[in-house]
Amino acid sequence: MQTRAIILAAGKGTRMKSKKAKVLHELCGMPMIQHVINNVKEAGFDEVHAIIGPDSDEVGDYLGDSVKKTVQEERLGTAHAVNQLSDLLADEEGDTLVICGDTPLISSHTIQNLLDFHHERKSLATILSAEADVPTGYGRIVRNYDGSVKRIVEEKDATSEIRELHEISTGTFIFDNQTLFKALDKVTDDNAQNEYYLPDAVNILFREHKLIDAYETMEFEETLGINDRVALSQAESLLREQINIRHMQNGVTLIDPKNTYIDAGVEIGMDTIIYPGAVLGGSTIIGENVTITSSSHITDSEIEDDAVIKQSVITGSKVGRGTNVGPFAQLRPGSKLGEEVKIGNFVEVKKSELENEAKVSHLSYIGDAHIGARANIGCGAITVNYDGENKHKTEVGRDSFIGCNSNLIAPVKIGERSFIAAGSTVTDEVPEDSLAIARNRQTTKEGYYKNQK
Incomplete structure (x- = not known):
């Protein structure tokens, strides 16, 4: 049976106080709408649609061809938003999930359970519900004796008895597709806001005595909708905890999980140890048995097995097996380190390749360079x-030695097994097996101080 998901992403999100569209605000390194898309796709839905606003070019540009996009030219409510797909979907068979683009914590597992429950009960509509400790502000689920849903009662319309109920509607639904669009045609804007609301479609089905169910998730925190920066920070904290737990269950040691920041797209191998204060972002891949110490920040990079990263910043780079970086080093985009390389304290590498066992131990800048295997770059050397x-x-070249405080003026080539004397400024090619000295001879004037007096 065909399944499709409709993600509602047309809201302005004014409470975010931001020029950026609400659904593009990031959660653990990923826009919240991307979390929703990923979760829906992982749950196995065949087709994904997103409803975006008329002034949401940035949302449309971000989504690209990853989902099917439809513009809601006027923001007239959630039912109106879904009904923008009427011409395309109204006659289609199957089931349709309607989920908000600002609910990134609803997991693929929960969505799959909701769909399975919907099929098992053969319902025309199934509500995702949850048990709230403090249900204030939510619509309450009132059930029939057989467990089906009798009605949803908004808090402002609830009696004192109904307000005692703690099962709430989360705003996520699965419908029989044709039933959904037939109900949407009957929704009116007869309310204070003069908008068309999706829950009214559910209420229409109630009045028509259609079978409606609710699947209650045990994870109320999953259903958090993000409307402002406070909720964003709460969701970030919840998701980071889930991410860290998953990595620890997969064999990664986090010394202090509450103070370790790992984005959703990061992969980490077992027996890796990560110290508090480390930040791993983007599409970073960390191998096995890696050590990453406090204050390291690694983004969109690959760190191979047995490497050690100490208090360093690595962006868009690759670090080979058994390589040591830091403390206080920076690898800028395009850097590639081979195996058993050493990058020491206060070394900056940019768009350069260092072959196996090369060493840049301290206080150097290596930019737009190729450093051969086992070459040793002395303190303070600069390309x-x-x-x-x-x-x-x-x-x-390989096995070359670059003396301390040398300047290699590019474009320049140093041959294999060559030596550059400390303090040299090299402007010409140095052949293999050579010694280059490029500095003025020392002049010493004895008695200079006394003569000045």
Whole structure:
């Protein structure tokens, strides 16, 4: 049977106090609408639609071709939003999930359970409900003796007895598709806001004595809708806890999970140890038996097995097996380190490749360079890659030694097994097996101080 999901993402989100569309605000490194899309797709839905607003070009651009997009030209309520798909879907068979784009914590597991329950009960509509400790502000679920739903009662219309109920409607529904669109045609805007609301479609089905059910999730926190920055921070905290628990269950050691920040798209191998204060973001992949110490920040990078990262910043780079980085180093985008490489304290590497066992131990800048295997770059050495207009490349051959405080003026090539004397400024190619000294001879004037007096 065909299943489809409709994600409501046309709201302005004025309470976010932001120029950015609400559904694009990030949660653990990913826009909240992307979490919803991922969860729906993981639950196995065949087709995904998103309803976006008329001024939501940024949302449309972000979504691209990942889902089918429909614009709600006028924001006239949730029922009106879903009904924008009437011409396309009204006659289709199957089931349709309607879910809000600001509910990123509703897991694929919960969505799948909701769909399975809907099929088992053969309902025409199934509400995702939850037990709220404090149900204030939510519509209450009133059930019949057989467990089906008798009605949803909004708090303002509830008697004192109904207000004692703690099962609430979360605003997520699954409908028989044709039944949904028939009900939407009967929804009116006869309310204070003059808008068309999706729960009114459910109430129409109640009045028509159609079978309506509610699937109660045991995870009330999953159903949190994000309307402001406070709710965003609460959701971030909940999701980070889930992410960290999943990694620990998969064999990763987090010394202090509450102070370890791992984005949703990060992969980590077993026996890796991560210390508090570490931030792992984007599409980062961490191998097995890696150590990442406090204050390290790694984004969109790959760290292979047995590497050690100490208090360093790594962005868009690759670190090979057994390589040591830091403390206080920075790998900028395009950096690629081989196996058993050493990048020491206060070293910056940008768009450069270092082959196996190369060493840059301290206080150096390596930019737009290729450093051969086992080459040793001394303290304070710099590849001078920028002439004020263009970037140029430096090549250092295998087993070469670059003395302390040397400047390699690119474009320049240092041959294999060559030595650059400390303090040299090298502008010409150095052949293999050579020693280059590029500095003025020392002049010493004895008695200089006394003569000045």
